[in-house]
Amino acid sequence: MTPHSYLLTTAQRQQARQRAFASGISATDLLEADGRAAAHELRRRWSARKVTVLCGPSVTGARGFTCARHLAEAGFTVRIAVPGAAESASDPAGELSKFWSIPVETLNSTVIGGADLFVDALAGAGSLPSLLPEIRAALARRPLIALDIPCGVDPDNGAVTFDMKADLTIAFGSKSPGHLLLPGRLHCGEVVVVEGGLSDALAIPTEPATFENIPALWIQQFPWPKAEGHKFNRGHALICGGWPMTGAARLAARACARAGAGITTLAAPSEAMMIYAISLESMIVHPISLPNDFTKLIATSRFSGALIGPGAEADEDTRSRTLELLRTGRPLVIDAGALSAFSDAPEDLYAAICGSCVLTPHDGEFSRLFDTGGDKLIRARRAAARSGAVVVLKGADTVIADPDGRVVINGNAPPTLGTAGAGDVLAGLITGLLSQGMAAFPAACAAVWLHGEAAEAFGPGLIAEDLPEMLPRVLLSLLNMAHPAAALDQGAV
Numbered sequence: 001m002t003p004h005s006y007l008l009t010t011a012q013r014q015q016a017r018q019r020a021f022a023s024g025i026s027a028t029d030l031l032e033a034d035g036r037a038a039a040h041e042l043r044r045r046w047s048a049r050k051v052t053v054l055c056g057p058s059v060t061g062a063r064g065f066t067c068a069r070h071l072a073e074a075g076f077t078v079r080i081a082v083p084g085a086a087e088s089a090s091d092p093a094g095e096l097s098k099f100w101s102i103p104v105e106t107l108n109s110t111v112i113g114g115a116d117l118f119v120d121a122l123a124g125a126g127s128l129p130s131l132l133p134e135i136r137a138a139l140a141r142r143p144l145i146a147l148d149i150p151c152g153v154d155p156d157n158g159a160v161t162f163d164m165k166a167d168l169t170i171a172f173g174s175k176s177p178g179h180l181l182l183p184g185r186l187h188c189g190e191v192v193v194v195e196g197g198l199s200d201a202l203a204i205p206t207e208p209a210t211f212e213n214i215p216a217l218w219i220q221q222f223p224w225p226k227a228e229g230h231k232f233n234r235g236h237a238l239i240c241g242g243w244p245m246t247g248a249a250r251l252a253a254r255a256c257a258r259a260g261a262g263i264t265t266l267a268a269p270s271e272a273m274m275i276y277a278i279s280l281e282s283m284i285v286h287p288i289s290l291p292n293d294f295t296k297l298i299a300t301s302r303f304s305g306a307l308i309g310p311g312a313e314a315d316e317d318t319r320s321r322t323l324e325l326l327r328t329g330r331p332l333v334i335d336a337g338a339l340s341a342f343s344d345a346p347e348d349l350y351a352a353i354c355g356s357c358v359l360t361p362h363d364g365e366f367s368r369l370f371d372t373g374g375d376k377l378i379r380a381r382r383a384a385a386r387s388g389a390v391v392v393l394k395g396a397d398t399v400i401a402d403p404d405g406r407v408v409i410n411g412n413a414p415p416t417l418g419t420a421g422a423g424d425v426l427a428g429l430i431t432g433l434l435s436q437g438m439a440a441f442p443a444a445c446a447a448v449w450l451h452g453e454a455a456e457a458f459g460p461g462l463i464a465e466d467l468p469e470m471l472p473r474v475l476l477s478l479l480n481m482a483h484p485a486a487a488l489d490q491g492a493v
């Protein structure tokens with residue numbers, strides 16, 4: 001099985017099943033394999049005990065039945081409960097029931113009582129049962145294992161209709177967007193992917209492709225220093241500094257240099273020249289005082305990637321500098337104040353974007369530039385298509401969208417990142433990778449992953465200053481991954 005990180009929507013799973021049927025695989029074959037894999041995963045974690053399996057009227061419910069049988073065969077004491085009349089039990093293949101020796105009971109508080117373990121096989125494409133509060137309360141008292149996705153979580157967008165939290169979620173073949181997007185992710189507990197009945201060859205979806213952010217997606221494009229390299233050909237990044245908020249661009253500059261840029265240059269308002277020069281020892285600081293100093297700097301500098309926005313005022317100056325940088329056609333990250341500078345006329349920004357460009361809005365900045373309708377995947381995809389830039393829509397479940405429709409959802413960021421300046425560090429990281437020639441989409445994905453890893457590696461008490469300092473450790477572990485991962489056949493971004 002080739003590891004991959006495709007995230008499948010309900011429709012894509014349905015299409016994959018149809019492809020399987022067309023190739024001669026029966027529904028029973030698929031359900032048998034899925035149920036067996038789920039039971040195997042459960043048996044790895046729990047010895048034989050009393051388990052009640054809650055089966056809904058859906059494919060998930062049918063997986064619950066086969067899982068229940070495999071558990072019974074392995075010595076578990078199994079009860080099966082269905083919401084509504086017991087006769088409505090799900091048997092999509094019309095032939096599974098001949099394998100059931102376990103009576104099907106109607107879901108109520110009695111069936112729930114006495115179990116050591118619950119399996120939630122209520123989800124799926126069918127209608128969601130609304131579970132009585134006392135049943136939900138009983139379920140919360142024992143380990144709850146969801147098949148596919150917990151009941152109440154929309155697998156396509158992570159929307160949650162009611163509060164039922166699993167301790168473990170067993171997904172078949174691949175995860176779904178709802179396992180990673182908030183709030184759904186918070187209801188899944190640990191998510192484990194088991195190999196069910198569908199082979200990868202059948203499951204690989206048609207467009208639009210959505211992935212979980214794992215290094216295998218971009219590690220082959222990661223810019224490691226080369227033996228013949230020197231500071232002038234390792235990437236020259238230009239960071240536009242602000243005033244009076246100087247911390248943001250300084251954090252970005254340190255992250256950019258740590259990401260491997262050979263030279264990091266600061267364009268600093270002359271009032272702040274000394275602050276930048278003193279705190280960034282290895283960097284070249286250019287004072288900007290006269291209006292055309294900036295124009296002269298970008299005309300003479302051989303920068304290969306730039307960042308504008310952290311600590312910048314959302315004003316006309318920032319706006320015109322952003323447009324100037326875009327006109328150079330060189331890779332550019334637009335963040336914070338430089339995004340907000342286009343609040344009045346986002347179309348001017350879209351029209352000026354060409355080539356390699358990454359926008360890094362949080363929700364507030366996003367809403368000033370883009371249509372906020374729809375779920376996070378829809379919003380990010382639409383914004384990337386509309387602007388022509390790679391859009392990094394930040395948050396606990398950061399979504400990275402390429403204008404071509406591909407989307408990556410990030411899952412490794414800890415909540416300690418919700419601290420002032422963390423976004424500035426991320427913008428600097430992306431700039432560092434872009435300036436070394438990495439393409440915008442993989443650079444954005446790699447930076448978001450490194451950012452999450454750095455925060456996780458630091459642990460509690462994190463402030464933004466700690467993030468660039470954790471990068472060496474995180475880069476070392478990435479370097480150790482690089483060699484074996486390069487051999488994998490991945491759907492690279």
Ligand SMILES: NC(=O)C1=CN([C@@H]2O[C@H](COP(=O)(O)OP(=O)(O)OC[C@H]3O[C@@H](n4cnc5c(N)ncnc54)[C@H](O)[C@@H]3O)[C@@H](O)[C@H]2O)[C@@H](O)CC1
Pocket residue numbers: 245246247248249309310311312313336337340362363364365395420421422423424
């Ligand atoms: N040390 C420094 O110099 C620092 C400077 N910073 C700079 O401060 C400037 C202002 O940035 P802000 O983002 O604070 O202000 P903004 O005013 O641009 O955005 C914040 C507004 O957006 C809303 N919002 C909605 N969703 C949000 C979300 N998910 N995260 C954050 N806000 C959300 C907030 O409620 C608030 O009204 C930027 O230039 C930034 O680079 C900050 O990054 C912090 C550190």
Ligand SMILES: Nc1ncnc2c1ncn2[C@@H]1O[C@H](COP(=O)(O)OP(=O)(O)O)[C@@H](O)[C@H]1O
Pocket residue numbers: 362394395396397398413414415416417418419420421422423424425426
């Ligand atoms: N609860 C959270 N869990 C994980 N990551 C988070 C969380 N809150 C914020 N982040 C991340 O931290 C960063 C915050 O950036 P931003 O909102 O621009 O703040 P700032 O302007 O202070 O730098 C983003 O990369 C965001 O994805």
Ligand SMILES: [K+]
Pocket residue numbers: 310335336423424
């Ligand atoms: K920011």
